[in-house]
Amino acid sequence: MTDRPPTSLAGTDPSPDPLVALRGGLVVSCQAYPGEAMRDPRTMTQVALAAVEGGAVGIRVQGIEDIEHVTRAFAEAGITVPVTGLWKDGADGVFITPTLRHAVAVARAGATIVAIDGTRRPRPDGLSLAATVAGLREHTSALVMADCGSLDDALAARDAGVDAVGTTLSGYTGERPRTQGPDLELLAQLVERIDLPVIAEGRVHSPAQARTALDAGAWAVVVGTAITHPTTITGWFVDALSA
Numbered sequence: 001m002t003d004r005p006p007t008s009l010a011g012t013d014p015s016p017d018p019l020v021a022l023r024g025g026l027v028v029s030c031q032a033y034p035g036e037a038m039r040d041p042r043t044m045t046q047v048a049l050a051a052v053e054g055g056a057v058g059i060r061v062q063g064i065e066d067i068e069h070v071t072r073a074f075a076e077a078g079i080t081v082p083v084t085g086l087w088k089d090g091a092d093g094v095f096i097t098p099t100l101r102h103a104v105a106v107a108r109a110g111a112t113i114v115a116i117d118g119t120r121r122p123r124p125d126g127l128s129l130a131a132t133v134a135g136l137r138e139h140t141s142a143l144v145m146a147d148c149g150s151l152d153d154a155l156a157a158r159d160a161g162v163d164a165v166g167t168t169l170s171g172y173t174g175e176r177p178r179t180q181g182p183d184l185e186l187l188a189q190l191v192e193r194i195d196l197p198v199i200a201e202g203r204v205h206s207p208a209q210a211r212t213a214l215d216a217g218a219w220a221v222v223v224g225t226a227i228t229h230p231t232t233i234t235g236w237f238v239d240a241l242s243a
């Protein structure tokens with residue numbers, strides 16, 4: 001791994017198209033879970049700012065308060081790095097920005113890209129994915145990323161009119177095995193079949209894996225846990241020492 005100088009905080013990418021700004025780069029997902037020590041919008045904002053200092057071309061943030069906080073801080077600092085927002089409601093089934101109401105709230109909180117559940121499972125509000133995307137476009141100018149768990153999900157999401165698809169839910173919906181690292185097989189399928197930006201996300205745990213995902217055709221690579229979740233990272237080391 002080479003050391004690289006920190007990127008200037010101001011205006012890291014002037015591109016008006018958020019997806020173009022992400023191309024070929026690293027998106028850092030900054031999330032802390034309910035009850036955790038770091039679950040505080042100020043903390044997640046500091047983590048997001050640190051990730052931008054390190055060269056992230058995009059940030060992914062969960063929860064309305066965190067999205068508001070991060071986007072406000074970025075605006076104040078003149079940072080134009082796109083923020084992908086999501087709202088997790090619940091912990092199983094369709095829980096990543098599950099309804100149109102959640103999606104609109106995420107966009108209104110300041111996200112330029114809204115990540116929504118992009119699976120073929122029934123949504124809690126009864127709307128189809130296509131109706132959700134259409135509704136979001138009617139109310140906001142945000143782009144839509146579909147968090148998918150399989151090729152069939154991504155094909156359906158493309159047909160529903162999303163702007164990008166991600167491998168985010170691979171290994172979590174029962175359609176794909178939960179691979180040790182990123183699901184490179186699914187990534188390759190999506191790159192081959194889907195004529196939209198394909199974002200590699202989920203279990204990218206090392207720079208080498210991120211590089212491999214990009215070389216496999218990913219538009220951008222999202223890393224969460226391995227950069228921003230110290231409890232899990234600590235556990236990796238503790239496990240290694242106690243093995």
Ligand SMILES: CC(=O)N[C@H](C=O)[C@@H](O)[C@H](O)[C@H](O)COP(=O)(O)O
Nearest residue numbers: 029168172202203204223224225226
């Ligand atoms: C399945 C699910 O709920 N994924 C969530 C989606 O936002 C996050 O918990 C993940 O941290 C994120 O996708 C990044 O992945 P990883 O932390 O593995 O780098």
